[in-house]
Amino acid sequence: MPRFSPQVIDHFTNxxxxxxxxxxxxxxxxxxxxxxxxILLTAHVHDGVxxxxxxxxxxxxxxxxxxxxxxxxxxxxxxxxxxxxDQEQVAAWAxxxxxxxxxxxxxxxxxxxxxxxxxxxxxxxxxxxAAG
Amino acid sequence: MINQAxxxxxxxxxAPLHPAAASAVARGQSLVGNPSSRHEAGxxxxxxxxxxxxxVARLLGVTPPEVVFTSGGSESDALALWGTFAxxxxxxxxxxxxxxxxxxxxxxxxxxDFGVAVTVIDPGPSGHVDAADIGAAIRPDTVLVSVMHAxxxxxxxxxxxxxxxxxxxxxIAMHTDAVHTAGKLDLGSLxxxxxxxxxxxxxxxxxxxxxxxxxxxxxAPLIRGGSQxxxxxxxxxxxxxxxxxxxxxxxxxGRLTPGYRRGMRQRRRRLVSGLQEAGGVALNVTGPxxxxxxxxxxxxxxxxxxxxxxxxxxxxxxxxxxxxxxxxSVSHVLTAxxxxxxxxxxxxxxxxxxxxxxxxIDRVVSVTTDAVHRLRRTAGVVGAGR
Numbered sequence: 327m328p329r330f331s332p333q334v335i336d337h338f339t340n341x342x343x344x345x346x347x348x349x350x351x352x353x354x355x356x357x358x359x360x361x362x363x364x365i366l367l368t369a370h371v372h373d374g375v376x377x378x379x380x381x382x383x384x385x386x387x388x389x390x391x392x393x394x395x396x397x398x399x400x401x402x403x404x405x406x407x408x409x410x411x412d413q414e415q416v417a418a419w420a421x422x423x424x425x426x427x428x429x430x431x432x433x434x435x436x437x438x439x440x441x442x443x444x445x446x447x448x449x450x451x452x453x454x455x456a457a458g
Numbered sequence: 459m460i461n462q463a464x465x466x467x468x469x470x471x472x473a474p475l476h477p478a479a480a481s482a483v484a485r486g487q488s489l490v491g492n493p494s495s496r497h498e499a500g501x502x503x504x505x506x507x508x509x510x511x512x513x514v515a516r517l518l519g520v521t522p523p524e525v526v527f528t529s530g531g532s533e534s535d536a537l538a539l540w541g542t543f544a545x546x547x548x549x550x551x552x553x554x555x556x557x558x559x560x561x562x563x564x565x566x567x568x569x570x571d572f573g574v575a576v577t578v579i580d581p582g583p584s585g586h587v588d589a590a591d592i593g594a595a596i597r598p599d600t601v602l603v604s605v606m607h608a609x610x611x612x613x614x615x616x617x618x619x620x621x622x623x624x625x626x627x628x629x630i631a632m633h634t635d636a637v638h639t640a641g642k643l644d645l646g647s648l649x650x651x652x653x654x655x656x657x658x659x660x661x662x663x664x665x666x667x668x669x670x671x672x673x674x675x676x677x678a679p680l681i682r683g684g685s686q687x688x689x690x691x692x693x694x695x696x697x698x699x700x701x702x703x704x705x706x707x708x709x710x711x712g713r714l715t716p717g718y719r720r721g722m723r724q725r726r727r728r729l730v731s732g733l734q735e736a737g738g739v740a741l742n743v744t745g746p747x748x749x750x751x752x753x754x755x756x757x758x759x760x761x762x763x764x765x766x767x768x769x770x771x772x773x774x775x776x777x778x779x780x781x782x783x784x785x786x787s788v789s790h791v792l793t794a795x796x797x798x799x800x801x802x803x804x805x806x807x808x809x810x811x812x813x814x815x816x817x818x819i820d821r822v823v824s825v826t827t828d829a830v831h832r833l834r835r836t837a838g839v840v841g842a843g844r
Contacts, residue, residue, distance in 0.1 A: 382838030
């Protein structure tokens with residue numbers, strides 16, 4: 327029985343938008359202080375739309391996949407979508423997560439919302455902030 | 459899925475059932491008698507059990523009556539610890555180490571709740587306990603020293619001969635959990651008072667193990683209600699499983715030759731030197747180590763994530779740490795020998811078996827190296843310094 331959904335396996339084995347953008351307009355860096363999963367998002371924003379986005383991530387397989395999924399979904403979306411992203415939406419994008427993987431959906435939603443907040447507040451994270 | 463040509467490198471978790479053991483189990487299942495019954499069918503079953511016991515005794519270097527069949531390594535460890543202290547009304551002192559399997563450590567903690575004094579000795583950075591530290595911990599009221607033969611996560615072979623000598627001089631009992639080395643290293647000359655083994659680790663069936671208990675050591679049973687197993691474990695014996703275990707023992711004893719060991723060492727060297735090409739690779743044990751167990755850590759990579767990549771390629775390995783539900787479980791063995799949490803999280807255990815070929819190892823090296831490089835790229839600055 328597979329541990330991961332096809333979507334998670336796809337993004338885990340073929341991550342999209344991996345890396346760091348040069349001169350990003352905004353960066354968000356969120357980590358789970360307990361298990362150590364961390365996601366760094368960098369993005370270019372034009373007229374309130376995320377025109378480019380990339381991630382670097384360290385953590386369990388599902389967290390790497392979720393980082394990739396979130397960037398794919400948010401690229402071309404209004405930043406306001408990131409501002410209201412919740413873990414249920416991330417879990418759905420990931421094709422469903424088992425109970426022991428649900429924390430990565432929260433991490434993915436947290437880092438997306440943080441991206442929107444940082445852009446609004448003119449903040450760029452240079453160290454991970456705690457998820458949640 | 460990427461590629462399902464499977465390579466099993468998790469022999470330390472469980473070994474495939476050897477065909478000889480499978481045949482023996484099937485023969486045993488056809489025996490209808492209870493070994494305790496007086497009639498012919500019972501006598502046939504009893505003889506089969508005796509024959510199996512003789513093989514296991516040969517593995518353990520004891521006489522057949524000194525072999526107690528159990529359900530596996532965990533029960534053997536529990537019987538050794540609880541049995542020893544229950545026979546002494548939970549008084550006295552136990553010396554053990556912080557790298558024991560939880561089947562020993564959890565029982566040691568529980569015994570402490572019952573009033574047993576417990577001293578836990580840490581290993582050095584090499585993964586080995588210093589026999590002198592064990593000696594220094596022995597007190598006038600020490601009853602038992604329990605130190606594993608080789609660690610199941612790292613393969614670090616502990617100085618059992620030195621510790622046995624210490625305990626003999628002190629006149630106290632010595633238990634060693636040899637679950638990780640049974641069928642791989644000679645146990646016949648260990649000299650410990652009690653030795654735990656589990657059949658499924660060396661090609662026998664799951665659900666059976668043994669505890670060698672030297673004559674004269676006072677032990678109380680965990681399971682009462684019958685005189686089976688020298689009155690140390692009540693219950694109708696699992697004859698078929700014992701026969702399967704004995705068959706696996708014979709296979710292992712037959713191949714425990716210098717040539718076999720050299721072959722395993724060559725496999726280990728091929729794997730280790732190949733993995734080191736990835737850069738930022740460190741062995742978790744320096745010094746005496748079971749060749750079958752290759753415990754390494756990859757700088758900037760999570761071991762559980764790497765194991766998942768290998769899993770998707772049909773390569774099966776283990777980690778000592780894992781992320782579950784956002785909670786962390788970090789290897790108590792690796793942290794006990796002084797590794798930080800990030801380093802402990804970066805460890806992977808490749809455990810070799812007799813059927814692993816050089817070509818298998820080369821493919822494992824190739825897939826692992828590619829995966830390590832990709833995971834490091836994915837982590838970027840986030841994984842730096844880990």
